[in-house]
Amino acid sequence: xxxxxxxxxLLVVLCIIVSIKNPNxxxxxxxxxxxxxxxxxxxxxxxxxxxxxxxGIELSVGSMMxxxxxxxxxxxxxxxxxxxxxxxxxxxxxxxxxxxxGLLITRLNMQPFIVTLCGLLFYRGLARFITNDETKGxxxxxxxxxxxxxxxxxxxxxxxxxxxxxxxxxxTWVLLHRSVYGRYLFATGRNAExxxxxxxxxxxxxxxxxxxxxxxxxxxxxxxxxxxxxxxxANHGNAYELYGIAAAVLGGCSLRGGEGSIVGILIGTxxxxxxxxxxxxxxxxxxxxFAVMGAVILIGVMADQILTERRNRRQVTQMRSATKS
Amino acid sequence: MENKTPILELxxxxxxxxxxxxxxDVTLTVDTGEIVALIGENGAGKSTLMKILGGAISRDSxxxxxxxxxxxxxxxxxxxxLGIEFIHQELSVLDNLDVAANIFLRREPTKAxxxxxxxxxxxxxxxxxxxxxxxxxxxxxxxxxxLSLAQQQLVEIARAISTxxxxxxxxxxxxxxxxxETNRLLEIVKDLKAHHVSIIYIxxxxxxxxxxxxxxxVLRDGRNAGELARNEINRDRMVRMMVGRDLKELFTTANxxxxxxxxxxxxxVETLRTQRYPNHAVSFNVARGEVLGIAGLVxxxxxxxxxxxxxxxxxxEAKIKLNGETLKFxxxxxxxxxxxxLVPEDRRSCGLVVDFNVRENISLPNxxxxxTAKIINTAKETTAALSAVKSINIKTPSPEMRAANLSGGxxxxxxxxxxLTFSPKVIIFDEPTRGIDVGAKAEIYALIRKLASEGVxxxxxxxxxxxxxGISDRIAVMHEGRITGFLDRSQxxxxxxxxxxxxxxx
Numbered sequence: 001x002x003x004x005x006x007x008x009x010l011l012v013v014l015c016i017i018v019s020i021k022n023p024n025x026x027x028x029x030x031x032x033x034x035x036x037x038x039x040x041x042x043x044x045x046x047x048x049x050x051x052x053x054x055x056g057i058e059l060s061v062g063s064m065m066x067x068x069x070x071x072x073x074x075x076x077x078x079x080x081x082x083x084x085x086x087x088x089x090x091x092x093x094x095x096x097x098x099x100x101x102g103l104l105i106t107r108l109n110m111q112p113f114i115v116t117l118c119g120l121l122f123y124r125g126l127a128r129f130i131t132n133d134e135t136k137g138x139x140x141x142x143x144x145x146x147x148x149x150x151x152x153x154x155x156x157x158x159x160x161x162x163x164x165x166x167x168x169x170x171x172t173w174v175l176l177h178r179s180v181y182g183r184y185l186f187a188t189g190r191n192a193e194x195x196x197x198x199x200x201x202x203x204x205x206x207x208x209x210x211x212x213x214x215x216x217x218x219x220x221x222x223x224x225x226x227x228x229x230x231x232x233x234a235n236h237g238n239a240y241e242l243y244g245i246a247a248a249v250l251g252g253c254s255l256r257g258g259e260g261s262i263v264g265i266l267i268g269t270x271x272x273x274x275x276x277x278x279x280x281x282x283x284x285x286x287x288x289x290f291a292v293m294g295a296v297i298l299i300g301v302m303a304d305q306i307l308t309e310r311r312n313r314r315q316v317t318q319m320r321s322a323t324k325s
Numbered sequence: 326m327e328n329k330t331p332i333l334e335l336x337x338x339x340x341x342x343x344x345x346x347x348x349x350d351v352t353l354t355v356d357t358g359e360i361v362a363l364i365g366e367n368g369a370g371k372s373t374l375m376k377i378l379g380g381a382i383s384r385d386s387x388x389x390x391x392x393x394x395x396x397x398x399x400x401x402x403x404x405x406x407l408g409i410e411f412i413h414q415e416l417s418v419l420d421n422l423d424v425a426a427n428i429f430l431r432r433e434p435t436k437a438x439x440x441x442x443x444x445x446x447x448x449x450x451x452x453x454x455x456x457x458x459x460x461x462x463x464x465x466x467x468x469x470x471x472l473s474l475a476q477q478q479l480v481e482i483a484r485a486i487s488t489x490x491x492x493x494x495x496x497x498x499x500x501x502x503x504x505x506e507t508n509r510l511l512e513i514v515k516d517l518k519a520h521h522v523s524i525i526y527i528x529x530x531x532x533x534x535x536x537x538x539x540x541x542x543v544l545r546d547g548r549n550a551g552e553l554a555r556n557e558i559n560r561d562r563m564v565r566m567m568v569g570r571d572l573k574e575l576f577t578t579a580n581x582x583x584x585x586x587x588x589x590x591x592x593x594v595e596t597l598r599t600q601r602y603p604n605h606a607v608s609f610n611v612a613r614g615e616v617l618g619i620a621g622l623v624x625x626x627x628x629x630x631x632x633x634x635x636x637x638x639x640x641x642e643a644k645i646k647l648n649g650e651t652l653k654f655x656x657x658x659x660x661x662x663x664x665x666x667l668v669p670e671d672r673r674s675c676g677l678v679v680d681f682n683v684r685e686n687i688s689l690p691n692x693x694x695x696x697t698a699k700i701i702n703t704a705k706e707t708t709a710a711l712s713a714v715k716s717i718n719i720k721t722p723s724p725e726m727r728a729a730n731l732s733g734g735x736x737x738x739x740x741x742x743x744x745l746t747f748s749p750k751v752i753i754f755d756e757p758t759r760g761i762d763v764g765a766k767a768e769i770y771a772l773i774r775k776l777a778s779e780g781v782x783x784x785x786x787x788x789x790x791x792x793x794x795g796i797s798d799r800i801a802v803m804h805e806g807r808i809t810g811f812l813d814r815s816q817x818x819x820x821x822x823x824x825x826x827x828x829x830x831x
Contacts, residue, residue: 180692180699187678194678198690199658
């Protein structure tokens, strides 16, 4: 809980500074926009967080979104697939591809970085190939109101993606922090060998994390595709996996595995989106937005590391004096 | 000795770890050209003392002097600069490099020029010369990964000698060596002594100590337990000093003899071939209520056997019967579901998730039974953990304590506690008391005996002679992947076990 608290304070401080420097930050329209972004990015970041807790990584998120985006567009505008089947197919495809990642990683002992890096390259290429590198949209096809509402609408003034994020966060919170699966996931991430000796099927646990991440990526992907309303296969979703990884790490997930929380990932996502917003509102040249993000993440993680080490040293000293007395 | 000042003095060294005093005012001195045997039971503090000398851990108090001068050694590199070299029990050779590269690691002969290219001809020439001088029959261009464990050990020894060290610490150097190799090593040690090199020789093999030591320093429970001069060194005196009390106290003798006769073949390993020794089939039976000890040297395939039975390692061939039923354990889960459990050798990396707390560790393999619809009921977990803590006396302030903060003995009890929440039929203990203090040892032995008397078949793999002789009803001895013989209680003796462990047929 301490880890989340630190990053939460950073988020609040940033919000206060931005709202003092530019009161427009607090305008309903800005906050709504911010919440919409947090919703869209938060959903797949949770998935990435689960993968990171296994000690793995998933780099193909952005490319996967481009592939799913053009796939969705082609299903709806060119192949005449109904809305509900299209959504389900989209999620299914993503889960099957992620299942492949999981199986390659657990059954063939391939490194997650390599497997998903190849996914990143492969899906991007595939998306560009099947569209002839043309941007795909959703045109004027009737019956897409529901999807447009999910991406752009509000429920009692709260953007739908944010509402969805909260629902998904609640479910995954129970899954990660209260269920048998979650306990196994942490055990596997902390020490896969010991988990195996305790009778846990670590391969299944890890594979499942990738599949869940795939499903969440598809949901985020659909929302983002309808939010941008057009999918350019060469650029759509570029580097989104890095937003997810950054959010998870800021939120206390360790790339070594076995550490992390849903609340942390949510706060991490919020912090990243506030940073993007801040670049706009404070008139910082938009070319600098990655630099600002990089600097803040570095400072945040560094501060956390320094504080943790100081705390550990204090504990050791305390124990020493306790054993001496 | 011509030199009156000892070359090495460790004076009044103390070291505390959380929850345990590892060293309490320990003193050890070594003269030039002297072979000092440092002996004591596992956990007596030998390794800690040597780690302090090597700079791997810091001391809380005490003085280290080299030739009378106080020295602060903070890293193995600084120790090396002072002429102190270590040969560890766990090999520290790099198995992706060849013999010569290992011997001259960090001291490679280089060609002139700014690039410091390695002078390969010279490297091999010098390595060959050194190996010849030591009488070691090792090819200098062979990758270490293709050598046997014993040969790798010899490379490590060659490396230490080649640095021109003045003090060499050998920690169980013969634990993986054959008899001939051991004799060769003892010759080398005597030769080093003749060249005024000082040796600290740590070994459990007391006959080696009898053969070469000028003096034996005995540690017990982190203190000096006494010293024996050359003419006083004999096995009985050493054992008495090391143990410090009657060994029989440690071992209770309660057992379920009645059960044994009723179910002599309760757990039967009919054929088992492991990946380590695919050509050697192992077979043995354990009766209900029997404690079968498995003795043997490091590398004899005991742990591999245990892991293969438990389903952690894939078997080449496995035919296992429990109470007449043929079972197949493809994964640990299968074994667990049939009541066959393993308490592994390495608690910290295999036995426990050390970052989990006691409660989470105990419930881990049995989590489903503390859950409703896959959601964990923490209250149930806590109740189970509390009752385990109480029934086997785990010393922890609360079940929420991280396992990493517990002492070795209590960690081991946590591993055991998780299996006791089931109803065990067979439990395999792999080195159950390694690194555990004497008090906790006695408790573990009592638990093992209690399990047997309740009708569990217990297998205890142990490298500690006293332990395996004390706890077992019967002993199987392994050597290079085979069981070389079984010993009944009436045949128990250290010599009989050693005889079989070094490869003699039973």
